[in-house]
């Protein structure tokens with residue numbers, strides 16, 4: 450099988466490439482990645498002789514057409530992915546998440562190529578802390594941020610292309626991922642690397658917001674399950690029952706690193722900050738037989754802390770720049 454992996458030099462896409470090369474030698478991988486600030490091509494160094502890497506934009510119609518013509522399946526991870534950046538400047542989010550996805554859709558339509566579209570639980574908006582419900586495949590879309598609204602729009606484009614043009618696509622909406630090779634702008638790596646560089650973790654607002662954490666390898670395993678056995682045209686929610694509030698995550702990181710558990714700062718809240726995400730992945734588990742392997746969040750976090758401790762050369766060059774960016778708007782409030 451020939452697979453075109455968009456965004457394969459980013460966090461989830463690169464983990465997907467690494468695990469696929471290790472477990473599926475029959476898959477021939479081409480990565481299409483614009484190598485934005487979010488990419489770190491060195492992540493793929495260990496498999497560079499086993500894959501092809503094309504530096505390019507998913508919104509480049511000629512390039513995309515040429516690559517899609519040579520592949521059996523497109524696995525579409527590429528996106529602008531960080532909510533805080535989308536609040537500072539939404540333009541790249543509209544261009545990549547909407548126009549880029551549209552460009553891929555037109556190419557898979559022309560070449561009748563299978564597509565798996567990767568998306569997020571943020572398309573459903575948020576839940577109250579005391580709401581007993583969780584997101585399912587039938588929850589109405591209600592995104593809050595420029596990031597999540599452009600991801601919601603990209604999902605709707607895929608669904609429309611399935612219905613109107615009969616393209617062979619599946620979709621998945623996953624909860625918050627953690628694990629190795631995640632950019633230090635994101636919550637968990639930011640806090641781990643703050644502590645490792647002698648700074649204090651930074652919690653937005655009061656730290657009561659809840660995210661539903663899943664290890665990146667479990668996400669990618671679910672993606673392969675859907676590619677192998679999912680029904681074309683359908684959407685599957687991916688989650689590992691990992692609901693945890695942000696304060697608990699920070700306290701656990703501090704504890705793992707041997708620091709006092711109150712050694713963090715409360716800072717200005719994110720505008721429009723979603724309160725809680727929670728995924729009900731019953732459909733994926735019962736219809737396709739998937740289940741997560743990382744069911745102990747603390748153990749997964751310990752392994753992730755170890756990874757950042759042992760791979761400072763991977764994140765150190767971008768850490769100060771990310772913190773300078775945050776310092777422009779962030780104020781300590783508690």
Ligand code: NAD
Pocket residue numbers: 455456457458459460461462481482483484485486487488489505506507508525526527528529530531545549567568569570600622623624625626627632
């Ligand atoms: P990331 O920001 O780490 O990586 C994104 C990659 O896409 C980068 O390598 C970047 O260079 C590339 N890219 C950006 N614009 C591009 C363009 N125009 N053309 C080609 N490549 C481009 O993101 P991630 O966290 O790995 O997320 C991957 C996908 O998973 C996204 O679609 C995201 O919405 C989705 N998702 C992420 C999470 C999460 O917790 N991180 C959860 C659910 C879904």
Ligand code: TDX
Pocket residue numbers: 530531532533568569570571624625626634635636637639651652653656658659660695719
């Ligand atoms: O320094 C911080 N302090 C803090 O309290 C940062 C960076 C974040 N937070 C909070 C905001 C969120 O409640 O932590 C939570 C997680 O923040 P992010 O890592 O920015 O993730 P989130 O906004 O939840 O979105 C993530 O999960 C869904 C990914 O970035 C998306 O790409 C994915 O779709």
